[in-house]
Amino acid sequence: MNKSLLRSLGLFGAGAMVATLAPAIGAVDMNTYKELDQFMSVFERVRTDYVDKVDDRKLIKGAIDGMLASLDPHSSYLDVRDRQNMRTQTQGAYGGLGLSVTMEDGAVKIMTPQEDTPAWKAGLKAGDYITHLNTNLLYGGTLDEAVDQMRGKPGSKITLTIVRPGRDKPFDVTLTRELIQLKPVKWEVKNGVGVININTFVNSNTADSVRAAIMGIQKTVGHDPLGYVIDLRSNPGGLLDQAIDVSDIFLERGEIVSQRGREKTDIERRFATPGDLAHGLPIIVLVDAGSASAAEIVAGALQDQKRALVMGERSFGKGSVQTVLELSDDTALKLTTARYFTPSGRSVQEGGINPDIAVPQLSDADYKDRPRLREADLRRHLINEAKVDDKVLEDDGKPDPRFILTADQLKKDGVEDFQLDYAVKTIARMAQPALKTAMSGARTGARR
Structure with missing residues (x-):
């Protein structure tokens, strides 16, 4: 396949580049033909003998x-x-709850709630199971049927029964459907720090929205901010070219990502172009267990190029690329065709991106007990053949004095999002003149 076609999606649960499936078929041995005969025999028996037509x-x-x-x-x-659902994800909006879900052992499992949606506002978490919709059992149905029921006219209500690991009993949550607008980027200024929240890379204008956010922050402050926090938490991924473009916004030079297929020679590398729109200011990238695929490309690129500190918790760990191969006018095949690697040659498959500074989300009262769903938990996930053994790292077991406050204590202090608050305060410390000069020198030395 022509490598110039590799403009792919790295979606958490969907996605990929579009190409045309060539009619050529590789060599097939006789045993394979026997298996195909077996398949046709089963097909015919089912057609003729199954109890229902x-x-x-x-x-x-x-x-x-x-x-x-x-x-x-x-x-x-x-x-x-x-195909229509994919177009909805990449181009439009829909009436629904704002959930990414998967099917596991016949049950519907939440992958991630999209920020500022009914599901997110109700406190639904990655790893929660949806067992009933309006008291109707979901178990044994299809994922499409469950998604169809959760979508609906904005303003209509639906009750979800949730089973959350770590809690003794299921609980009901009644949500009002909203028009889910697929807005990829939000921004704000906190204490002189620009905060850019990228919640998806599905939209083809994500990078342009980030550029607009930087301009908006600079205009609001009246000059450059102290630095930037790029919030990629619960970002399930999206278009690979958007992840590359967003990374390029903050880099002057260097590799962003490499993409490697089945053959050793099938390697494509993507590089940054001159022009750091953040003007070399300090950057912190926030990630969590819901940061996946395209989000991990951005975090990995900025981390490996020493352009940003990554903060939060280990990311999801999806390091594969899917290609959409057209089969007909109405159907297509979404196939995993490559793995991607960060500039230093790391594969995030299974392991994810480890933060430079691990910061727990103390403002979430359940953060210690709530299970994290990651790529390694999915059945038949690709194996990372170059995994690093972290067992050599020892934990002294002592509590970190920085992270001893409870959610209630933080709320009294007006802190609703501890990770973001910690990142903003860290940027303020990094922006002190002496430290800023030292960091500038370190970056210059690292790029020589």
Whole structure:
């Protein structure tokens, strides 16, 4: 396949580049033909002998789905409905709750709630299970059926029954559907620090929105801010080219990401172009267990190029690239075709991006007990063949004196988001003249 086509999506649960599937088929041995004969025998038996009349298309789609499900969690067959959902994700808006969900052992599991949506405002968490919708059991149905029920007219209500690991009993949450606008970027100024919240890379204008955010921050402050916090928490990923473009905004030079396919020679590298719109100011990137794929590309690039400190908790760990291969006018194949690597050659697959400064979200009262869902927890995830053994790192077991406050204590002090508050205060300390000069010299030395 022509490498120039590799303009791919690195979506958490969906996504990839668009290409055309060539009709050529590789060499197939005789044993494979025997297996195909076996498949056709089963297909015919089901058509003729199953207790109820079956639809041929449904059977074939089920067979294709099963084949792709045996590969990895991110390869799948896209029918007309799936293609429309993808277009909705990348271009439009919909009435719903703002949830990314997956199916696990017949149950609907929350991957991440989108910020400022009904699900996010209600406190739903990654790793929660949705067992009922309006008291109707979901178990045993399909993911599409569950998504269809959760979407609906803005203003209408729906009750979700939630099972949260660590809690003894299920609980109900009644949500009002809203028009979920896929706005990729929000920004604000906190104590002279520019905060840029990138909540998705799905939109094709994410990078342009980041540029606009920087201009808005500079205009609000009247000059350059003390520095920037790039908030990538709960960002499930999106378009690879947008992740590259966003990274380029804050870099003057150097590699951003490399993409490696099946063959050793199948490597594509992407590099930054001159022009750091942040003018060399201090940057902190916030990540958590919900920061995935394209978000990890940005965090990894800025971390490896010594352009930013990464703060928060270990990210999700999705280091694979999916390609959308057109099968017909209405159908396509979303196939994992490559792994990506950070500038230093790290694969984030399974392991994710480790923060330079681990900062727990103390303002979340459940942060210690709430399970984190990551790529390594998904069945049939790709194995990272170059994993680093972190067992050599020892924990002295002593509590960090910086992180001993409780959620209630922080709330009394007016701190609703401890990680963000800590990042903003750290930028303020980094922006002190002596330290700022020292950091500038360190960056200059690192790039020689």
